[in-house]
Each structure stands twice: as structure tokens, then as C-alpha cells.
Amino acid sequence: MHPTNNRIADLIPEIRAWRHWLHQNPELLFDLPKTSAYIAERLREIGVDALHENVGRTGLVAVIKGNAEGPAIALRADMDGLPIHEPSQADHASRTPGAMHACGHDGHSAMLLGAAKYLAETRNFAGTAVLIFQPAEEGGTGARAMIDDGLFDTFAISEVYGMHNAPAMPVGKFGLRAGPILAATDFFYIDIDGKGGHASQPHHCADPLAAANAIYNAVQTIITRSVDPVRNGLISITSIQAGEANNVIPQTAHMKGTVRNLYDDTREIIERRMREIVAGVAQTHGVRAKLTYDRLCPVTINHEREADLAADAAERIVGADNVDRHQPARLGGEDFSYMLQAKPGAMIFIGNGDTARLHHPDYDFNDDALPYGVEFWARIVEDRLPLDR
């Protein structure tokens, strides 16, 4: 089945051109001068009723009023890229060395712009569509910044919806689930301070590498021994840095990594046990070790009713066979979780087809998904804010 909205089909070449411009010009976190200026320019051309800039530093909020009064519902896209070099030779490849849109936020922003154009032209709804273009999703602080700037109060938002592309899910399919859908995401850093010296005299040293090795292994027992196996999480240590020379025991070692899980109690247990293990190993090895544990974003929990409504809207576009209402949760993180803590809503996955995985240098948003995403946004607004209420 193919999207059926002819007006949206007509808009796709223009939306694709926006997507390609955004892909060529990736920017990071809150530092989005070109991106937010470009999106703001498009929104002015489109003729939205109000455009608020610098919400949550570089975030944008556009307001489109329907043909009758009614409540306000919010649609959210993210705008930032990643510090990854893009090897692609495509015309629309990144023109900024060391940065690329490897998570598809270029596609997310372009689809929401497309929806803005459609909704501003047609206005077949009773109420207000609030379009949120969020900075700094990677790193997990952009949504918080916009909420702290009064996002939900200023615009009297009653529901909020988010969409993320999903590689390996065929184009034209949608998926979501009620309840936990994406993980709480924490970053940690372990700094070990030992006593360096000659490699031939380990007995005069306190080897930080031995301590790092012990910590590396011991923290995995949290997953296998401390956490309820059916409410488990993961700990990935992704960096260990220490030492230079063959014949020198280093003075310090530095580790970092990430913790993911879908349940608050699991998160508590993992952090507490990591603190105990780091302190215990440090004592055993005669080194000092400091754990810095940063909670980036909580579990993304779809509200039951809004998850159903989002699935219904997707079903009207692609049919029931192409909407999976029972997607397994994933251990990726999303700071959209903060928006779902503030207001009822849901995040839905949209198929990106057979592309490289998210955050891979070969990844690219799939332009074939554009019409489905734009139509989903249009559909949810017209469904949730019907004129013939």
C-alpha cells in the first residue's frame, strides 16, 4: 500500500530537497546556527501563524491554527547530527568534515517541515498544531532545555507525538508499543589513580590497569547476579585508556561507558552496585577510583491511549498489516522521554528500509520513507483534531 494523499505526494520533491540540504549541513547538539536558520526560513515561507525561535537555546516552535477552535497537539522532530565522518560520495553527503546526519534527524526535520506546509495550506482541523524542532537530542539535553523554557505551558499542549526512523524495518511500515519503548540512558566515567613505576617492579607500584581490568569484569556480574533477569539492563564499557610505554606501569587509567535499562528499579540497582564495586576494587588494589555517573534521560514510556491513537493513524495510511503495535522495546535512548513525562503522547518508529544502522558512517535517511512520515503527521493532527467533532 502507498500513501494516498495526493497533495503530500506533490510536495515530496521539495521535501526531499530540504532533506538533502539538511544532510549536507550537519551541526551538533545545541550548536545549530545554519540548521535552525534554514528551518525557520522554510517555516516563514510556508506561512505558519507564529514562529518562536531560541526555545531551549536553538530550538524552534511553529504554530499552525486549524479552521476551527480546539486543543493543541504537538509534533516533535530533532535537528542535530553526530560527530562522525561521512564517507559517502553522494551529492547530498555531508560537507562538514567530521560531522554527519547518522541518526536521520535530517529526515525527521524535513518530514515535519513537509507536514507544516501541508497543514498550513489545508487547515482541515479544529485546534492548533504545535511543531517542535528540537536541538541536542544526541547527548540527551535538548528536550529538557525546551521544556525548561516553558514549552508545554506557553503553547497549552495537551498531547505530544514523536517519530524516529528504524533501519531494518521496511519502508511503509510503522511500529510502536505502549509502555517502555526505549531505554534510560546513562553515561559513566571511572578515573583510577594508582602509582606508576618501572614495569620490572610492580611490587613498588599500584597498577591502575589491574584495577581497571578487575572493574571491567566485575561490573558485568551486576547484570548476571544483581538484577532481576526478566527486568535486566546492560552495561557497556566502551573506552579504557592508560599507559604508553612497554616498560612503564602507568599512573592513571580512565574508563567510560553507558548503562541502559527499561525499569527505574534496575537503574537504581546498577548505579548502586557500580559504586560499591568501584570502591571495593579500588581498596583491593590500593588505588583511588572515582565513578562519575551521569543520568542522561529516563525510560521512554508510551502512554497507552496515545500509542493506540498513533497506531490507528498509521493504520489508516498503510493498513493494519503494516503497523506493528507490539514492537519489542529497544535499548537506544531518546530524550523525548522527558516530553512523555510532561504530557500524554507516544513515539512511533517509521521503517527506513534496508539501510545501515543508526550511528553508522554508511547510514542515510531513506527518502522513500518521506511520504509515509509526512502523511503520518498530517493524519494524527486531522484525526485528533477533527472539524466535525
Ligand SMILES: [Zn+2]
Ligand atoms: Zn541518535
Ligand SMILES: [Zn+2]
Ligand atoms: Zn536519533
